[in-house]
Amino acid sequence: MYQYDEHDQRIVDERAAQFRGQVQRRLAGEITENEFKPLRLQNGLYMQLHAYMLRVAVPYGLLSSAQLRALATIARDYDKGYAHFTTRQNVQYNWPELEDVPKILDLLASVQMHAIQTSGNCIRNTTSDPLAGIAADELEDPRPYCELIRQWSTFHPEFAFLPRKFKIAVTGSRTDRAAVRIHDIGIRIVDNDAGERGFEILVGGGLGRTPHIAKVVRDFLPYEHLLSYLEAVLRVYNRYGRRDNKYKARIKIQVSEWGVEKFAAAVEEEWGHIKDSATALTRAEIDRIKGRFHTPSFEALPNEDLDALALTSDREFARFLKNNLRPHRVPGYTAIVISTKPKDRAPGDVSDSQLEALADLADRFGLGHVVVMHDQNVMMPNVKQADLKAVYAVLEEWDLHTANAGRVTDQICCPGLDFCNLANARSIPVALRIAERFDDQDYLDDLGDVSLKMSGCINACGHHHVGNIGILGIDKAGVEAYQLMLGGDPGDEASLGKIVGRAFSSDEIVDAVSTVLDTYATQRESADETFLDFYRRAGLDPFKESLYGTD
Amino acid sequence: MALIKHNAVAPAELWTTLAADQPVPATGDVLVDLERWVSEGEALRARADRVGVLLQPDDDVLGLEGTLDGLALIAVAFPKFTDGRGYSSARLLRDRLGYTGELRAVGHVLPDQVFYMRRVGFDALELADGKSADTAIAQLGEFSVTYQAAADDSRPLFRRVARPA
Ligand code: SF4
Numbered sequence: 004m005y006q007y008d009e010h011d012q013r014i015v016d017e018r019a020a021q022f023r024g025q026v027q028r029r030l031a032g033e034i035t036e037n038e039f040k041p042l043r044l045q046n047g048l049y050m051q052l053h054a055y056m057l058r059v060a061v062p063y064g065l066l067s068s069a070q071l072r073a074l075a076t077i078a079r080d081y082d083k084g085y086a087h088f089t090t091r092q093n094v095q096y097n098w099p100e101l102e103d104v105p106k107i108l109d110l111l112a113s114v115q116m117h118a119i120q121t122s123g124n125c126i127r128n129t130t131s132d133p134l135a136g137i138a139a140d141e142l143e144d145p146r147p148y149c150e151l152i153r154q155w156s157t158f159h160p161e162f163a164f165l166p167r168k169f170k171i172a173v174t175g176s177r178t179d180r181a182a183v184r185i186h187d188i189g190i191r192i193v194d195n196d197a198g199e200r201g202f203e204i205l206v207g208g209g210l211g212r213t214p215h216i217a218k219v220v221r222d223f224l225p226y227e228h229l230l231s232y233l234e235a236v237l238r239v240y241n242r243y244g245r246r247d248n249k250y251k252a253r254i255k256i257q258v259s260e261w262g263v264e265k266f267a268a269a270v271e272e273e274w275g276h277i278k279d280s281a282t283a284l285t286r287a288e289i290d291r292i293k294g295r296f297h298t299p300s301f302e303a304l305p306n307e308d309l310d311a312l313a314l315t316s317d318r319e320f321a322r323f324l325k326n327n328l329r330p331h332r333v334p335g336y337t338a339i340v341i342s343t344k345p346k347d348r349a350p351g352d353v354s355d356s357q358l359e360a361l362a363d364l365a366d367r368f369g370l371g372h373v374v375v376m377h378d379q380n381v382m383m384p385n386v387k388q389a390d391l392k393a394v395y396a397v398l399e400e401w402d403l404h405t406a407n408a409g410r411v412t413d414q415i416c417c418p419g420l421d422f423c424n425l426a427n428a429r430s431i432p433v434a435l436r437i438a439e440r441f442d443d444q445d446y447l448d449d450l451g452d453v454s455l456k457m458s459g460c461i462n463a464c465g466h467h468h469v470g471n472i473g474i475l476g477i478d479k480a481g482v483e484a485y486q487l488m489l490g491g492d493p494g495d496e497a498s499l500g501k502i503v504g505r506a507f508s509s510d511e512i513v514d515a516v517s518t519v520l521d522t523y524a525t526q527r528e529s530a531d532e533t534f535l536d537f538y539r540r541a542g543l544d545p546f547k548e549s550l551y552g553t554d
Numbered sequence: 555m556a557l558i559k560h561n562a563v564a565p566a567e568l569w570t571t572l573a574a575d576q577p578v579p580a581t582g583d584v585l586v587d588l589e590r591w592v593s594e595g596e597a598l599r600a601r602a603d604r605v606g607v608l609l610q611p612d613d614d615v616l617g618l619e620g621t622l623d624g625l626a627l628i629a630v631a632f633p634k635f636t637d638g639r640g641y642s643s644a645r646l647l648r649d650r651l652g653y654t655g656e657l658r659a660v661g662h663v664l665p666d667q668v669f670y671m672r673r674v675g676f677d678a679l680e681l682a683d684g685k686s687a688d689t690a691i692a693q694l695g696e697f698s699v700t701y702q703a704a705a706d707d708s709r710p711l712f713r714r715v716a717r718p719a
Pocket residue numbers: 417418419420423424425426427458459460461462463464465
């Protein structure tokens with residue numbers, strides 16, 4: 004967990020004070036709503052259908068127990084008792100009053116948190132691998148680099164009014180769990196042939212109206228040049244990215260219109276002027292940032308026999324052990340996924356008392372912190388295997404024990420028409436119906452890992468293009484309808500889902516998902532062939548046939 | 555339209571902005587576009603009164619390279635405050651071209667942008683109509699700490715102060 008120093012603290016304190024002034028001026032009518040909009044947006048405050056929505060930054064998803072408690076207080080005192088985890092490892096509140104937001108920012112600042120640049124056309128929260136720091140295949144923990152990027156991008160004076168929002172992700176592992184290929188900039192920690200540490204830089208990925216997979220603009224960047232290179236990319240984008248059309252203003256469009264060679268050449272030219280400036284990182288500064296993370300020290304423990312534990316436990320706990328654990332590189336430890344998706348709750352919603360329960364759990368059993376994941380779940384990364392039973396008992400008490408991590412019902416879903424004023428269709432009610440329909444856990448386990456992602460409109464906040472099953476809400480002559488896509492995947496072999504055929508009505512969509520799952524279950528080669536493997540082998544045809552017949 | 559220079563209110567100035575096809579008057583301070591300055595620089599420099607350049611967001615600021623002598627002012631236009639290209643223009647003028655003369659933000663310049671503007675190198679700000687100079691001046695010092703290098707300090711925070719380990 005990165006600990007702020009006095010400088011970091013002063014910045015978030017002064018930001019809270021600044022926004023208090025801006026809110027006062029807005030309430031006094033000194034600034035118009037139009038002028039206030041970009042200011043509130045740079046503090047993560049959106050106008051939604053019914054109320055303001057406040058988005059709080061959770062840098063690279065990491066939360067301490069003290070921060071969880073502050074989030075619980077905000078949920079209780081300034082919202083309707085809920086916080087909502089997003090696909091960008093952030094937290095959202097759907098019901099704050101404008102007058103209360105300065106108080107919320109003060110509370111956040113008191114636990115080293117903020118809402119800086121969580122919206123607006125600026126550099127957003129840098130995201131990372133939820134298994135950062137514990138994955139066996141990790142070259143180096145990416146989070147100190149995320150923190151360096153966070154500091155560099157915070158109030159960067161040149162890049163506060165970019166053509167569009169800008170998202171960066173960093174991974175330090177060979178397997179990409181940070182979806183770097185669907186970010187404006189994706190950064191992979193790599194070693195070159197000479198064994199030197201550096202970064203591979205990908206630019207121009209993104210979902211939305213025109214999804215793109217990012218392209219490599221530099222296959223090896225020596226580590227000390229990270230920030231100057233980012234600065235060069237941002238400058239080329241800020242100067243030449245399209246501003247005439249909101250939907251063409253993301254960097255992915257610039258890269259695809261220019262071609263990656265021309266884009267990379269422009270960045271190299273710009274970078275040549277600044278690479279040896281004082282922005283260059285030093286080993287000492289990187290080590291200093293790493294030191295402030297206070298990496299936990301692990302005990303020397305034996306691995307437990309988890310299979311034996313599962314055999315002697317009740318079915319639900321056994322299922323939890325099978326589905327919700329993720330490997331930890333230190334013997335005797337495990338990471339656990341805490342699903343925010345029981346049958347009856349909107350994905351990502353967590354109550355104030357659940358947040359407090361998580362904080363207590365983290366203190367007792369998790370070395371004091373949790374990680375917000377891209378799929379809106381929460382991970383406790385450092386649990387002793389010997390404590391699993393005790394942890395599960397607490398999770399069960401708080402209805403946080405749903406054993407569906409990675410299963411179809413572990414779905415991602417944007418707020419949709421219930422909250423969002425851009426939506427074409429509702430998404431939460433569909434998600435709830437899907438959860439209700441597929442409540443046979445044995446069937447879900449038999450299907451294995453299948454990701455289902457849903458967005459209420461083409462802006463793709465639910466990342467539907469990279470769901471194995473993607474659902475997109477559309478407006479069909481004034482009626483909500485749902486397009487079904489298959490085959491998306493955000494990982495190393497990143498691929499975008501393909502539309503199967505005509506859209507489904509709200510009444511039909513859950514049946515359609517059921518048909519898709521049955522088609523896979525009956526036609527796969529063996530239980531080892533995952534949904535994605537089956538799709539990649541057999542293509543859309545078997546699904547088309549079972550969904551629409553042969554005509 | 556309040557004018558702020560070096561963190562204080564400055565007296566209004568009369569500059570005439572010339573359209574591309576408008577003849578240059580014999581007297582009076584004028585602002586010309588980038589193209590005219592580059593192509594007619596010699597004649598413009600011979601004037602007794604001052605000449606400045608007004609840069610538009612899509613002008614390539616690097617086109618001013620080698621032509622900075624004799625320029626009394628560079629004004630950078632912000633037709634909409636959401637168009638952030640002028641920030642990069644300013645930064646390049648200061649850092650790349652070494653411009654040391656007056657650099658003025660004009661157009662939709664709001665108090666809440668001035669902190670960023672000062673950091674990228676603007677030393678003069680012509681606020682949008684009706685905007686309070688007091689608010690803007692207060693905002694110039696809104697943050698006492700900055701992380702990154704910019705035109706106002708070429709060192710990032712970790713090279714300016716000893717940050718604790
Ligand atoms: S995908 Fe569309 S409906 Fe869903 S949250 Fe984003 S903008 Fe709103």
